[in-house]
């Protein structure tokens with residue numbers, strides 16, 4: 131369960147104050163796939179960063195599972211993210227000098243796994259995203275959709291409970307976007323991950339369990355449960 | 360894949376840049392080695408001018424014409440500015456065949472070490488040489504030619520003159536620091552005189568082939584030369600006195616300040632290289648700030664990111680250091696090798712191991728200084744802000 135309780139995030143730019151989030155409260159049950167939606171600048175990424183332990187709220191409480199993220203130091207947050215959160219970005223952000231499988235192995239460098247075990251885990255993650263046969267390709271030898279799948283493999287390789295994705299389909303065509311969305315849905319249904327995704331993509335509605343709508347830093351609809359056919 | 364793979368791949372990202380930076384460091388470290396070795400050049404020159412303090416006195420018509428009286432030694436020792444005097448007498452002994460010629464002299468065991476200090480004969484061996492009447496000191500090349508060992512007894516025969524046959528025990532080897540030292544064979548004059556006793560009537564015992572003497576200071580050399588040769592000009596045995604080397608002692612005082620300036624320039628070059636390398640490191644970090652942000656996002660802590668990035672700079676600097684200091688050590692020590700006559704001024708450099716170690720430390724320091732600021736900046740990156748700039 132992810133619990134966001136009366137969270138605000140204030141940015142100061144000189145004398146100006148930007149209320150990126152204002153008094154937001156919401157709950158995301160374990161093993162659900164949720165979307166954060168809303169216009170540009172409404173605070174979606176800000177909220178996602180708070181949930182993922184990349185940023186701290188100005189006020190309010192962020193709890194993920196048993197862990198209260200408030201007041202953790204930078205290093206403590208880093209250690210927590212390494213163990214519990216998988217990240218997917220809009221522009222994939224793979225390391226260009228590493229092959230697909232090596233990119234997937236990067237998060238495992240922070241674990242105590244032996245080299246051979248790191249390779250095994252990475253191979254498994256790559257086969258889950260359907261890229262076992264492309265493991266020695268460099269990112270620039272892969273299509274956008276394939277790169278995003280490598281990034282998803284990198285996000286799940288440490289087997290985190292929570293996957294966060296900021297506009298994962300923002301740079302993909304319809305076909306690839308559908309592939310990525312169903313893959314994320316599969317992570318939820320087959321591997322019981324909690325997946326939190328920021329998106330502008332209306333197509334996403336068909337895949338997620340729930341959407342949260344933000345507008346100017348305020349949650350406007352509470353939660354909209356989505357009916358699946 | 361390991362962390363090392365990551366560091367290596369990052370270095371190979373821009374191969375040309377990595378190679379050029381490494382070479383720049385290598386070149387500057389080479390330069391530093393040369394500069395730090397400059398004092399040894401001055402020492403070499405000093406040593407040569409010290410040889411300039413050594414004079415040789417022999418018969419006016421040459422060493423092969425006739426000897427000079429042993430009595431001259433005491434008279435010259437009494438002259439002002441003369442610090443040491445020793446003498447050598449040609450024996451002309453042969454080992455097996457007459458064609459196996461090598462120079463052998465009866466010498467004054469008491470004083471020979473003071474004047475031929477550049478023969479580098481061990482002090483303990485010199486002591487033994489003074490005590491043992493039939494001992495011999497032999498140049499390394501002659502030892503090798505006949506396969507002689509230290510402790511071996513050898514017999515030399517002197518055919519044309521007195522038909523002497525003398526046996527010696529070799530007690531020491533003379534290092535081949537000069538052509539003369541390499542082949543020479545020396546034994547105490549006392550032994551020679553005993554053997555010559557039967558021929559005393561012919562005046563054989565009172566003669567020497569030449570004297571070698573040391574003068575106290577370069578500026579007194581001309582005066583001593585004239586004093587000696589004037590003293591015996593009108594005697595039955597006139598002499599000629601010569602320096603072994605012409606010397607340049609007066610230059611040496613200005614040489615020190617030149618060394619200081621050159622060293623300063625050398626270290627300024629290193630400082631410039633630090634700045635250039637720091638800029639390169641900053642550029643290479645800036646180019647992949649997005650990747651750094653991703654690493655931090657997925658849980659790489661500050662210290663790990665810092666270490667990862669700094670290792671790149673340290674790796675380049677260490678390789679550069681080795682590429683600079685290694686060849687420097689060989690090139691700047693070539694003067695000790697058999698190539699030395701062909702090297703000209705380079706032969707005067709003698710680079711000690713300590714300079715090599717210091718310059719390697721310097722290389723690592725260059726890497727530290729160049730890498731620490733960009734690596735620290737990247738390690739302290741605010742992830743949330745950096746990720747915003749990515750999209």
Ligand SMILES: Nc1ncnc2c1ncn2[C@@H]1O[C@H](COP(=O)(O)OP(=O)(O)OP(=O)(O)O)[C@@H](O)[C@H]1O
Nearest residue numbers: 141143148150169170171172173174175176177744
């Ligand atoms: N580091 C920051 N400094 C100042 N203002 C910020 C900072 N981060 C976010 N903001 C502001 O907070 C508000 C919310 O930003 P956020 O990135 O969460 O929006 P978003 O919903 O993700 O928008 P988009 O769809 O364009 O990505 C914006 O007005 C933005 O300008």
Ligand SMILES: [Mg+2]
Nearest residue numbers: 174175176328
């Ligand atoms: Mg956003």
